[in-house]
Amino acid sequence: MSQFRRLLPSANSLVVFEAAGRHENFTRAAEELGMSQAAVSYAVRALEEQLGVTLFQRMHRSARLTEAGERFHADVVAGLSRIERSAEDIRAKGREVNVTLAASTAFASMWMLPRLARLREDLPDIDLRIQTSVRDLDLEEEAIPLGIRGGDPKDWPRYHAALLAPEIITAVASPAFIEQNGPAESPADLTRHRLIWLEEPVRQACNWPEWFASSGIDYAPKGRRLAINDYVLVIQAVLAGEGIALGWNHLIEGQVRSGQLVQVGRHALVTGEAFYVVWPRSRELNASAARVRDWLLAEGEGFGRDR
Template structure:
């Protein structure tokens, strides 16, 4: 069904409204858009007239979003961001074939990025755009085609393809191992422990699995695997990290296993995408390639 024109405001009206809503100021919006205050005011009035509802409370020289205006501003902002991203994707690859992918930062830089040249060589014409994302999000709000996710296959409204599992191991600086001389899992509780915001209960699960009291486990909180690995190498504590993501530090001797007692994670890495993207050819090719890469990686680890 064709959308009535009054529900399709021009971009200039929407940009003026979005800027004023975000900045809460006609003056600041005019400065950002290189327009006069009166021009921005006229555009917002025109938008209100077109959709038939007020968007701001006007109080002397100030503006304040109405309840409906605030909700509308969020949706308009998301729509403008999607249009901008689509334009950038088209410019990067005018012949199509762009795949926008949300990645877990350390997994993306240490495992995926070194392998991507193989995919691009096998699929000429496809461009991949990457952005960091730590947790699940609404695919309608962020302009990506798919995401690499660690957890379970429970992303609402998405198809999830299992890629691989992981094994985590307690690691620390060689000096910390020499100082504490860890002999049992219980000994780790005497050292400072490093925690990840994305896996706040990892140490509790590790201790419980090994029959050690897991209550009152405290320590420094960090937001990324890479930061946690650096903190451990600097002697700030013991980190519980996926072995395959800290192979470089272990090989160089900057990190050592505090104990040869790994834990197999109950969760896994998945490639997830909104169901309406099922027919997107770059995504289909990438999913097949990534499934083969991770399967080969898992086989190599099991042999090793």
């Protein structure tokens, strides 16, 4: 690039040269650029001196490109056109109001859905699109600006990550189930109740033996069990009184607050991992995506710093 600056100290001369070559007339180029004809002529002359070659054949009312001028003009047009397209693309991205968020079905339905009215009220000019998947999408490959991921940001070196919620897991049931089957004050009491299992097809999720182990109990399931591969359906089964399930606190907080679900016992597993808003390091968020990110973090009261 230092060689470029030595050859062409003024990039503006390229803009003048492109217009002059396109019109083959210094006066019309001057009118287009809002300059005087003398200024155009001076810029072209300076460019010719810098390159050490004649670019135009001057005539009475026109200026034709020389052979060298035609070759150089074609390259200048290609370069300036590419810069123009890039600038327009950047400008368009800055104006985008459509923001896509990649998330699990559980997060979309249990965390986002109850907050959509507030999102529309707080960010009325932004059109949020939620893309769900059974696996964590590659945001770079899919050209998605934002995602929600659970785990440890050290495992995602290509992403920025900001804390949304810590991973805290409790046992939950419906009030009707507790009324019918009696309370369970300790984790040991839970082993005598019907337990509903989440079997994630792709993402790793805590299971009952791991949860019991965190309370000091070596638990092995006996007999048949109800296992569901979708967390939304797990919670639907709990609400229907089918048994007790593990509850991720950031997802079930609304149902616990409303009394639809109740915590069973007092044990809570704090895994040390968390859920994060993530976005690729390879490209900068546009203004709309940054506003959605900040809104998500404010809703989650996440105080994690960008990793």
